[in-house]
Amino acid sequence: MTTIASAAASLGPGPLTQAALQQHIAPLFSRALAGDAARNEIYLANHSLGRPLDQTADDIAEALDLWYTGMDNAWEAWIGAMDEYRAKVARLIGRSRPDAVVPKTAAGQGFRAVMNALPHECPTVVATTGEFDSIDFTLRTYARKNRARIKWVKPDAEGIFHAEDVIAQIGDVTDLVIVSHAIFATGQIVENIESIVSAARAHNAEIVLDTYHTAGVMPISVDDLGVDFAIGGNYKYTRGGPGACWLAIAERHLREAGPSPAGSLSTLDTGWFAKNNTFAYERPETPELSAGGDAWLESTPPFLLPYQAEAGLELVEAIGLERLRDYNLKQQQTLADALRNHGIEPREISPRGAFLLVPHPDAMTISKQLKQAGLNTDARPCPSGTTAHIRLCPDICTTDDELERAAEIMASILSPTSA
Ligand SMILES: Cc1ncc(COP(=O)(O)O)c(C=O)c1O
Structure with missing residues (x-):
């Protein structure tokens, strides 16, 4: 075969x-x-x-067969498939630590998890006007509800975005910068992401990179770029269909298990899979998070997700x-x-x-x-x-x-x- x-x-x-x-x-x-x-x-x-x-149809059928034949025994295989998904995406985007890749059903869901981790109630966000509609709409909605102030970075007359224009908007009040690695409307790859990262770091701001149009297209390394967070998904170049996305988290935002130390980033987008020892059913007064990237998990994950994305990710890696x-x-x-x-x-x-x-x-x-x-x-x-x-x-x-x-x-x- x-x-x-x-x-x-x-x-x-x-x-x-x-x-x-x-x-x-x-x-x-x-x-x-x-x-x-x-x-x-x-x-x-x-x-x-x-x-x-x-193969994708067979992979999804396999996930369902586990359920039909094994009922709750399916959890073990489903959880194993999710771990494998996280490892595959980590290799795809050059993140050296698989648990730092958190499954999400949309890139925008990953972005909101970061927004909802920022310490200020009304954070200042620097964003290009070239971000995809999902991100753009989220930002405008937060601004409308006084949950964010947005500083928009515009392109030049030809519609091209420049790192220096993003950097010019970053200042001491900036909490977050969001920029696409490749702009969805034009395909432009934004160069000098590292310089934006340095500027954000110099002002204690976080940076999210939207990798939707570079992950699976070309070799990338979010570790080397040094971004705090990367979002992306599989329905384009990795052929995984809608609903199989991710949020990748940099090392400096990963911690040991336990209560979040004051000042460290942890998100309101949470749920029992983010708990330290999910299946122990303990309820300490102060929430205790799981270690590493698992602290960014949330409610019961959608377990068809790794199966729908498996074949496409495998093909990209194999070629x-x-x-x-x-x-x-x-x-x-x-x-x-x-x-x-x-x-x-x-x-x-x-x-x-x-x-x-x-x-x-x-x-x-x-x-x-x-x-x-x-x-x-x-x-x-x-x-x-x-x-x-x-x-x-x-x-x-x-x-x-x-x-x-x-x-x-x-x-x-x-x-x-x-x-
Ligand atoms: C750059 C970029 N980001 C994100 C998305 C998708 O966002 P979401 O998963 O929130 O629907 C797309 C879809 O085309 C995109 O091009």
Whole structure:
């Protein structure tokens, strides 16, 4: 039987090639690819919702079988799967300590756990206007309820964010900085995160890095970047579907078990899985937290979470982030060349994540027309507010022929006379 590990091993060493990926990896996605064929669609929205492996259905079925056959005996295996999930994510994002990765059902849930750990009732938060809507909306809601003051960092006229503009907003009153590693609307990778970390540290502020568009795209190390917290999730590049996310916590916020020492960060987003000795049912007057990252757990965790994310995380690890990154950049180049051959000028922000942009003031409408014509993309407003972009993201199953056809379809919609 072909497993993910044996399929990845069959690729051999060295750079990924279309021929090897089609031969060994595409068969692992037979259901999703059959879906594309049935919809008669080229799927380039992998930056939004990644394709699931066939194995994912079996993994979820395994979690359910444990329940059907074992009833409460299932807990042991479910807890083991969650530990494995935490270890896999830790390796994915370069966090050396698996227990420092706390499962969350959304990145925003991880972010709120940090907000609800800050010592001030109305903390001052520095945030870019390029944060994803979930974070943006949360911040505006906290501000509306006088639970936060927000200092917004704007992009330049081209919609690009600069570390120095974030640093300029950080001061002694700053409690928290939130910045995306890659901006969701443009794919821009924000450079010099380390300099933002140093500025935050110099002012005793915490920093959260949103890794949603870099985790699984390229090698990253939240340990090396030195951020206090990282949030992210699996429904894009690691193919784990909605609901399998995480909050990763830096060493300096992890402690021994027991009551929280005054001044240390612990969150209000808590529950009995964060208790020291969860199953002892003790109720000391002062809450006693578990050791390390387990202190950031909360109520009974959703135990399908590690199973839905397992296959995608395994595949990414087995192929390797460096090779995936190189291959994706090559595919983006192929697509950019094909678009230019059809008279369409893509926007190639450097450095960027896994997707390519085509600017258009009415990108949302164009994206809908593309979908009707058999090309699945999406579109987001540029953070500068001046235009919008169609986002196009190939994945390892996308062929060069599909990229060529995608360019033809785009030309037929954007410049019908020349197509
Ligand atoms: C940068 C970024 N952060 C977070 C999310 C998802 O947030 P949540 O898990 O809170 O829905 C997305 C989804 O597209 C994203 O692009």
